[in-house]
Amino acid sequence: MTIEIDRVGSFHLPGREATVSGIPPREDVLTPGGPVRVIDQNGTYEVEQIYVQYVRLAAPRARYPLLMWHGGGMTGVTWEDTPDGRPGWQMAFLEFGHDVYVSDAVERGRASFSPLPGVYGGEPFVRTKQECWEGFRVGPVGSWHEDRDKCRAYDGQRFPVDAFDGFVRQTVPRWTVNDAATQAAYDTLIQEVGPAVVMSHSQSGNFGFTAALHAPDKVRAVIGIEPSGTPLPDQVDVSTVRDIPHLVVWGDFIEEGTRWPGYQQRIKAYRDALRAAGGSLDIIDLPARGIHGNSHFPMMDDNSDAVAALVQDWIESKGLMK
């Protein structure tokens, strides 16, 4: 099918201005064979902005735009083509009739980052291939091997393992100190384009739940794909979001001895708190529904379209389509 769009484009939402001083100028050659130039990094910069790319349909069937937020060490590319080249969830949800806003969080991807000392504090880090493989449940802990013929994925794994290096190319460095700035930027995004539906993945799960608490008048639903955290129920007033439908989707291979059972427990605790306040959080546990083999990235797995359709069914059931 083809889709008729009104516009594709992007914008940044501001963070803050940073002033840097006291760095000794250095000399460098910008182009091989070119002149030596003095690089003086002292001055003012924009930092902590986020990047948002939108595709707006000519005739959206969804009532509200869909905001897609990526996880830690990733960018909005999470939602674009799968590593093995199939259409991703950006395309799937456009076809379902949503205006789609895909963002890059603070210091990730097209949001830019500051390499200068003192701007953020802390140091960036980036996941090794082994961490991606074992941490995202492509294979069990201990199954990675630098000799790739010896790598062992989970039996029945739906992640496109042959395109694993392509997936790794999507990963980006991260700092650990910019959560507050990221939350603030997402809150601003909702004020700018809301009312809206938020779809988060992994690290951004917490940002999504929190965004609803910060703007219960603007968030129409919160969807967490494999969320790695929630606000602490005893530190927030979840009664303010009791009218906002919440959904969480879990993949497979969530085993004892990893951090994933703990993440599931946090979601259950948040669901219980929502229920106690008269709200709701639905859980689509794929293996419990007989759908086996999904990794931490169901939007990239070989059944990504089928999982997207389940999410879309839920959106439809909540009256969020025209």
Place this chain on the structure above:
Amino acid sequence: MTIEIDRVGSFHLPGREATVSGIPPREDVLTPGGPVRVIDQNGTYEVEQIYVQYVRLAAPRARYPLLMWHGGGMTGVTWEDTPDGRPGWQMAFLEFGHDVYVSDAVERGRASFSPLPGVYGGEPFVRTKQECWEGFRVGPVGSWHEDRDKCRAYDGQRFPVDAFDGFVRQTVPRWTVNDAATQAAYDTLIQEVGPAVVMSHSQSGNFGFTAALHAPDKVRAVIGIEPSGTPLPDQVDVSTVRDIPHLVVWGDFIEEGTRWPGYQQRIKAYRDALRAAGGSLDIIDLPARGIHGNSHFPMMDDNSDAVAALVQDWIESKGLMK
């Protein structure tokens, strides 16, 4: 107008695998209040990949896809909305009927970067606001002031000066050592999606001209918007690209005492070499045509649509539309 698209999506093109060893593990807290985790950065990574995002039309009127390559310290955002929120050249050339492929070069934006010592060599740097203002010809050298009320843009400046901070949010750090990897990735891109038309800006001018020399059978035209360099005519055989139309577009305020007259001289020398070999390079010098006030970023200036139309006219005149 609305546009009918077949698909929007993205992919990365591979660089190389890097192995990092000898970095002492450190401890860090990934989420405020969360557990201390050991961060061990030793392992294998994908580096030097580029990111390519495409919008493919249902019925392109152009014969070949249009590849849009950004300049130094920028990303593909260059081609998206202008800093003051108007549609950019990605949208303009989609409306003209081109399939558009916007990329982020090696270590820029969604192409990711490596923060680890020894992977690239050298150190990243990023432009201060002053460097953006003066270097990109928003105002003359010496016109920047940290007290913004005292900043003085060129008279008749068409760059959206009120959105200058929004522009700065698009800038990203750069290394100086990855030109060869970037060229190799662009060459691969042309093999993957060509035959194609290449549109470069600033730093990528050289990559675009060189890409034609590397794949004269696949590059159908080379368009350099304010290109900051060319191959050295006496070091390449420009006769191989004599059948490929070349275009360069220059904005205003190119004054003595800056580096811009030198860039113009290099283009003239390259044009002369092309002519001597039976080829051609057309130059649209906007001020010489009576169009005054353009900065280094004509795709963002207030007459961006008019300049895009001039480029499209040239494309049309070269028989590149169906």
